[in-house]
Amino acid sequence: MPYPENKEFTTILAKIDAWLGKGLPFAVYRKPKQEKVTAVFQGNDVLHKTIDFEDEGFVFAPFDLKDNAILIQPDELLTGTFKTESQVGKNMIEISESGKETHINLVRKGISEIEKGHLKKVVLSRKMEVEFATSPVKIFQSLLNHYTNAFCYLFHHPKVGTWCGATPETLVEIKDKQLRTMSLAATLPFQGDKKPMWGLKEIEEQRMVSDYIQERLGPAMEELHIGQTESVRAGNLWHLRSEVTGVLSSGNAIKKVITALHPTPAVCGIPTQAAKSFILENENYERSFYTGFLGELNLSKVGETALFVNLRCMELQGKTAAIFVGGGITSASQPESEWIETQNKSRTMLNIL
Ligand SMILES: C=C(O[C@H]1C=CC=C(C(=O)O)[C@@H]1O)C(=O)O
Numbered sequence: 001m002p003y004p005e006n007k008e009f010t011t012i013l014a015k016i017d018a019w020l021g022k023g024l025p026f027a028v029y030r031k032p033k034q035e036k037v038t039a040v041f042q043g044n045d046v047l048h049k050t051i052d053f054e055d056e057g058f059v060f061a062p063f064d065l066k067d068n069a070i071l072i073q074p075d076e077l078l079t080g081t082f083k084t085e086s087q088v089g090k091n092m093i094e095i096s097e098s099g100k101e102t103h104i105n106l107v108r109k110g111i112s113e114i115e116k117g118h119l120k121k122v123v124l125s126r127k128m129e130v131e132f133a134t135s136p137v138k139i140f141q142s143l144l145n146h147y148t149n150a151f152c153y154l155f156h157h158p159k160v161g162t163w164c165g166a167t168p169e170t171l172v173e174i175k176d177k178q179l180r181t182m183s184l185a186a187t188l189p190f191q192g193d194k195k196p197m198w199g200l201k202e203i204e205e206q207r208m209v210s211d212y213i214q215e216r217l218g219p220a221m222e223e224l225h226i227g228q229t230e231s232v233r234a235g236n237l238w239h240l241r242s243e244v245t246g247v248l249s250s251g252n253a254i255k256k257v258i259t260a261l262h263p264t265p266a267v268c269g270i271p272t273q274a275a276k277s278f279i280l281e282n283e284n285y286e287r288s289f290y291t292g293f294l295g296e297l298n299l300s301k302v303g304e305t306a307l308f309v310n311l312r313c314m315e316l317q318g319k320t321a322a323i324f325v326g327g328g329i330t331s332a333s334q335p336e337s338e339w340i341e342t343q344n345k346s347r348t349m350l351n352i353l
Contacts, residue, residue, distance in 0.1 A: 008080030012039045013137050015078065020136060020156060027058035027072045029153035029295070030144055031306060032170075035081045037144070038296070043075035047159045053254045056298040059307070060155055060163075063263060063287040064280070070160055074299060082144050093350050095343050099126055106282060107338045110329040113278060121208055122269035122278055124338075125326025127285050128346060132321050132353040139164055139316070142352040147235055151308040153294065163289055165313025166348060168234035169266060171293045172257055173306045177248045179257070181217070183210040183226065185266050185328055186240040189344050196231050196238040201332035203229075206240040208330075209265045213244055216260040222247040234312070235348045254305055258293075266328070267291035267309060289315075290324035312348040323349045 012028060019026045019041060028039040040058040042048075049068040050059055061069035103126050110122045134142075140154040147166035154164040173180040186202035210226050218224055224246040232241045248257070268291070269275025279287075295307040314323045325342040 006081055006083075008078065009037060009082055010080075012037060012078050012080050013141075015039065015041060016137055016140070016154070020162075023158040025072050025157040025160075027060070027153060027155045027294075028140060029058075029151065030082060032149050032151055032168075035083055037080050037082050038299070039078045039080075040072050040074045040296075040299070041076040041078070042073045045158050046073075047157065048073055050297070053258055053297055053305075056302075058155075058295070058299070059297050060157075060160070060289060060292070060294045061262075062289050062292040063267070064276075065259075065262070065292075069292075070157060071297075072155075072157065077299065082141075084145050084148050093347065095346060095350065096128070096130075099128060100339055102126070102284070103339055103342065104335045106284075107329055107333065107335040109282060110278070111331065111333055111335070114329070114331045119274055119278060120270040121205065121265055121328055121330050122275045123265070123267050123291075123326050123328050124279070125283060125287065125290065125324060126342060127290075128323050128325070130321050130323065130350065130353065131319055132316075133319065134353065136162055136164065136316055139352060146352055147348070149232070149234065150312070151295070155294065160289075162316040163310075163313060164316065165310060166235065167308050167311045167313065168232065168239060169309040169311055171264070171295075171307040171309050172261055174248065174254065174257070175301075175304050177250075179217075179221070179244075179246050179248050181213065181244045181261065183213050183242045183244060183266075184232075184239055185209045187327065187341050187345065188238045190233055190236050190238055198231070198240060201330060202240060204332070205328050205330055206242070208270055210242050210244075212265045212270060213261070217244075217246070217257070220249060220252045220256060220260060222249045236351070237344060237348070254297075258307070262293055263291060264309070267311070267326070269328075287324065289313075291326070312345065314349045321349070321353060 025042040143152040150166035185206040227243040325345040
């Protein structure tokens with residue numbers, strides 16, 4: 001819950017409620033490990049798109065960029081602070097096993113494509129629907145309280161829908177030619193004090209993402225440094241991550257950087273095009289904005305961008321939440337374990353509903 005003295009944050013929450021009531025677009029978010037909350041309100045319900053990512057506002061891009069990215073125009077920009085009260089971990093929720101056979105068959109098909117040599121890695125996902133009884137504003141507050149390390153957001157556009165999430169993955173942050181991104185992959189459940197024990201499958205899976213970033217971003221950079229791999233906590237999960245930093249060479253527009261990185265092998269696969277085609281043909285549901293990206297474009301200063309990959313997210317429709325979860329499949333994947341991994345990932349959203 002917000003601290004009573006933080007009037008700015010309370011004003012943001014009241015305005016979100018009003019904007020939802022009027023059916024007007026907005027996005028509200030907090031970057032990882034920060035207390036500052038920013039809200040972007042658009043004054044009409046026009047569906048704006050951004051093609052070159054040079055506009056000013058909040059961008060909400062789908063997995064498949066042929067359906068252009070949505071832009072919320074910053075007709076009004078509000079900021080406030082939110083101090084986390086407690087990080088309560090509720091891991092005991094029972095999760096429905098519905099969809100298990102379909103997902104396992106999909107994973108088997110992915111492994112078979114890898115064995116035939118058509119793919120090296122593919123990220124396969126599914127959507128699960130649950131009923132909920134709370135409001136988007138309460139959900140957003142709960143996200144802020146539970147996931148201090150994540151980029152937490154609530155997005156609404158009457159012509160697009162209502163989405164929220166707490167993602168651990170940065171797509172790219174750029175400030176004065178300084179670029180920051182990350183190579184994130186592999187998952188293990190968080191179990192109290194126990195250190196995660198990574199196997200070869202996970203190490204290899206994350207290394208593929210680092211190699212991809214090096215290969216795709218290298219030509220656009222004056223310098224590129226991939227840091228040491230470390231275990232990072234994301235709610236009830238562990239991931240492997242390497243921080244990537246560098247300096248962009250002159251003349252490289254933001255669009256070039258975005259299209260070099262998106263979709264990363266953390267959400268699509270290797271080779272990118274073959275993995276993307278496999279996903280679009282076989283997943284049997286539409287990812288829409290899950291595994292797309294979102295964040296601020298030129299909001300604080302021209303040329304300053306902070307984009308995050310849309311993971312650990314859900315779409316709210318009336319009293320139903322559609323939760324999206326997936327996992328990286330390699331030749332070493334076990335279908336049953338991949339199913340359990342998606343079940344564990346769904347807890348990030350289930351815990352706050
Ligand atoms: C695709 C998802 O996670 C990605 C990010 C981190 C670890 C992942 C993994 O272990 O497979 C995925 O690549 C998801 O959360 O739906």
